[in-house]
Amino acid sequence: MQGVQLNLGLGHRLLVAAARAHYQWDAALDWQQLADDAAVAASPKAINRALAALADDGLIEGVYTPTGWLAIHPTVRGLGRAGRAARLPAPATAPAVQEAPVAATPVVAPLVPEEDPTPPLEHVARERVADGISRARAAAAETRDRVAGVVSPRLASVRTTVVQAWHTLTTLP
Numbered sequence: 025m026q027g028v029q030l031n032l033g034l035g036h037r038l039l040v041a042a043a044r045a046h047y048q049w050d051a052a053l054d055w056q057q058l059a060d061d062a063a064v065a066a067s068p069k070a071i072n073r074a075l076a077a078l079a080d081d082g083l084i085e086g087v088y089t090p091t092g093w094l095a096i097h098p099t100v101r102g103l104g105r106a107g108r109a110a111r112l113p114a115p116a117t118a119p120a121v122q123e124a125p126v127a128a129t130p131v132v133a134p135l136v137p138e139e140d141p142t143p144p145l146e147h148v149a150r151e152r153v154a155d156g157i158s159r160a161r162a163a164a165a166e167t168r169d170r171v172a173g174v175v176s177p178r179l180a181s182v183r184t185t186v187v188q189a190w191h192t193l194t195t196l197p
Contacts, residue, residue: 035074036109037062039083042098043110052086052095068092078102 041062045053053061059071066074075093078084083102087094098106 034064034066034070035078036106037064038071038074039078039098039102040106040109042084042096043103043106046098046103047110052097055093055096058093058096 038058041058042053045051045058045061055068055071055075058075059066064071072092075084075086075096076088079086079088079093081101082099083105084096084098086096103110
């Protein structure tokens with residue numbers, strides 16, 4: 025009995041090669057060019073079977089002739105299935121980012137004379153806003169702790185059950 029040669033992932037490698045060709049050249053390939061791009065060492069029969077399976081799944085389009093597949097290009101679904109593998113690898117060295125020099129900002133003299141001990145109005149307003157925000161955060165944390173202490177695990181379970189029932193009833197056809 026003759027052994028069967030298995031090419032695991034052959035279809036995916038061919039799909040990735042078709043997607044890369046689509047992204048690079050936007051040209052349709054035949055099965056021999058596709059096999060060369062995918063760097064697979066499989067029989068023409070295995071490649072044609074893999075391409076037929078991809079076409080049946082709607083991942084590629086092409087023309088099938090007795091000599092093999094011609095004008096192969098991936099569909100939108102095929103590009104999605106190829107996914108991240110279809111992207112070309114990034115270059116080993118990333119280009120250096122050049123930063124623009126920082127423009128000098130002029131120094132503005134304070135509006136209040138130095139002998140006046142009262143702080144400027146903007147400073148007082150900022151302190152009041154910061155104080156209000158910190159009090160609001162403290163009140164929210166206290167409320168969250170009180171609610172967490174009141175809601176028992178049994179009440180949380182009832183709530184979850186009601187939410188699941190509502191979801192089931194609203195999604196039925």
